[in-house]
Amino acid sequence: MAARVFLSRSVHLLSKGKTFPTLDPRTGEVIAHIAEGDAEDINRAVAAARKAFDEGPWPRMTAYERSKILLRLADLIEKHNDQIATLETWDTGKPYAQAAKIEVPMVVRLLRYYAGWADKIHGMTIPADGPYHVQTLHEPIGVAGQIIPWNFPLLMFSWKIGPALACGNTIVLKTAEQTPLSALYVANLLQEAGLPEGVLNIISGFGATAGASLCSHMDVDKLAFTGSTETGKTILELAAKSNLKPVTLELGGKSPFIVCEDADIDTAVEQAHFALFFNQGQCCCAGSRTYVHEKVYDEFLEKAKARALKRVVGDPFKSGTEQGPQIDSKQFDKIMKYIRSGVDSGATLETGGEQFGKKGYYIKPTVFSNVKDDMLIAQDEIFGPVQSILKFKDLDEVVRRANSSRYGLAAGVFSQNIDTANTLARALRVGTVWINCFDTFDAAIPFGGYKMSGQGREKGEYGLRNYLQVKAVVTPL
Ligand code: NAD
Numbered sequence: 001m002a003a004r005v006f007l008s009r010s011v012h013l014l015s016k017g018k019t020f021p022t023l024d025p026r027t028g029e030v031i032a033h034i035a036e037g038d039a040e041d042i043n044r045a046v047a048a049a050r051k052a053f054d055e056g057p058w059p060r061m062t063a064y065e066r067s068k069i070l071l072r073l074a075d076l077i078e079k080h081n082d083q084i085a086t087l088e089t090w091d092t093g094k095p096y097a098q099a100a101k102i103e104v105p106m107v108v109r110l111l112r113y114y115a116g117w118a119d120k121i122h123g124m125t126i127p128a129d130g131p132y133h134v135q136t137l138h139e140p141i142g143v144a145g146q147i148i149p150w151n152f153p154l155l156m157f158s159w160k161i162g163p164a165l166a167c168g169n170t171i172v173l174k175t176a177e178q179t180p181l182s183a184l185y186v187a188n189l190l191q192e193a194g195l196p197e198g199v200l201n202i203i204s205g206f207g208a209t210a211g212a213s214l215c216s217h218m219d220v221d222k223l224a225f226t227g228s229t230e231t232g233k234t235i236l237e238l239a240a241k242s243n244l245k246p247v248t249l250e251l252g253g254k255s256p257f258i259v260c261e262d263a264d265i266d267t268a269v270e271q272a273h274f275a276l277f278f279n280q281g282q283c284c285c286a287g288s289r290t291y292v293h294e295k296v297y298d299e300f301l302e303k304a305k306a307r308a309l310k311r312v313v314g315d316p317f318k319s320g321t322e323q324g325p326q327i328d329s330k331q332f333d334k335i336m337k338y339i340r341s342g343v344d345s346g347a348t349l350e351t352g353g354e355q356f357g358k359k360g361y362y363i364k365p366t367v368f369s370n371v372k373d374d375m376l377i378a379q380d381e382i383f384g385p386v387q388s389i390l391k392f393k394d395l396d397e398v399v400r401r402a403n404s405s406r407y408g409l410a411a412g413v414f415s416q417n418i419d420t421a422n423t424l425a426r427a428l429r430v431g432t433v434w435i436n437c438f439d440t441f442d443a444a445i446p447f448g449g450y451k452m453s454g455q456g457r458e459k460g461e462y463g464l465r466n467y468l469q470v471k472a473v474v475t476p477l
Contacts, residue, residue, distance in 0.1 A: 052198030408450030
């Protein structure tokens with residue numbers, strides 16, 4: 001299948017011919033052997049990106065030309081939608097319909113959005129206190145190092161490359177070791193789109209080797225990372241100990257989903273279910289603490305349990321499947337450990353809690369009630385299909401409890417009273433608040449975290465700032 005086609009081409013970048021397997025989460029079987037980049041390959045890729053930045057046409061061509069190339073890349077990805085979605089499902093276990101109808105189209109939309117920005121990035125003139133003409137120039141930073149996770153491989157790829165390319169930077173991007181396929185497929189489309197040589201260099205390999213080398217590299221001018229909070233700390237350290245390159249971090253979360261007493265309960269149940277179980281629960285912003293007002297708690301719980309029991313788990317390539325397998329045995333074991341900890345700490349297991357089927361890494365949709373804030377399942381990011389339902393009495397209390405997390409990525413607020421919803425939205429210390437909806441994403445909407453959920457914002461106009469230097473130019477009048 002497609003995997004064989006591009007592997008031979010991706011290997012040419014890498015020096016030693018070493019490979020690692022990428023696995024099918026439905027069975028644990030090997031899909032393909034992938035070239036394993038190491039420190040030497042990172043050096044070669046950074047040298048290529050540096051040359052393309054210092055000498056190549058990319059930062060020097062008109063912004064309109066860059067925009068047209070980004071649009072061509074978006075068109076090509078759209079044309080290859082089904083092949084890319086197939087690889088994404090094969091590598092991650094996510095439902096094919098989700099990959100084909102939501103994620104690849106979002107990648108296309110994001111590239112078109114940033115293509116639109118390329119020729120609208122400009123500085124300003126500033127009225128200084130003195131006889132000077134002062135202007136600011138917005139310039140690309142240089143060589144950007146980018147590291148992405150396995151839960152939304154091509155979507156995260158696009159969040160990283162879109163703004164960086166629009167601003168005229170060159171890139172070395174490392175894919176997650178679990179999910180290299182879709183980005184490698186897109187690598188084969190870059191030349192056809194007209195991207196000059198050396199502008200976007202994609203390396204498959206492991207975090208501790210290729211990833212760490214990229215972060216420590218003295219010739220990388222900026223880092224952008226999406227992944228776990230623990231790895232985020234390591235990356236900051238590596239950047240600080242090398243050349244103090246600026247770092248953008250999109251990290252983990254433990255997002256509250258607050259259901260007020262006046263919420264439309266059926267909508268809240270459905271959205272809370274979606275907020276947690278979407279993508280097998282493997283979302284950084286998953287609504288993983290469902291706070292429900294005591295007056296509607298029993299009704300909500302009964303309906304939430306019924307919805308989880310109805311969830312269609314199975315082969316992600318089969319039409320109608322809502323939930324596929326978890327990404328790998330490591331994540332599977334970690335989630336099962338959290339489920340045991342929930343039971344041991346006294347939460348009530350309403351449904352699920354065990355493997356689905358006998359093969360692969362499927363887990364039954366799991367719902368816990370009677371969850372308390374100090375339980376591990378209410379504090380740690382489980383990154384799996386485990387919904388924790390907690391009871392609250394009043395708004396002040398729920399704000400305090402929702403904000404007591406070390407994370408601050410997102411929140412959901414369900415109320416039919418606009419004042420209540422807005423009060424909560426202002427009080428919550430998170431980067432995104434969805435009111436009466438959840439996981440509503442668009443290329444134009446900034447995304448990022450408060451507290452240990454990250455630094456900086458991606459997407460939207462804010463996303464451009466990560467990839468620009470501001471130069472002040474002062475001339476006497
Ligand atoms: P991870 O941190 O283990 O890995 C992410 C990436 O970092 C991978 O490419 C990995 O190879 C690389 N990496 C690992 N160690 C490294 C090191 N020492 N130096 C450099 N690179 C290294 O995370 P994961 O398990 O792949 O992804 C899941 C996590 O990502 C979750 O915590 C989730 O919340 C988070 N996430 C956040 C967002 C967001 O936008 N905030 C989006 C998706 C995922």
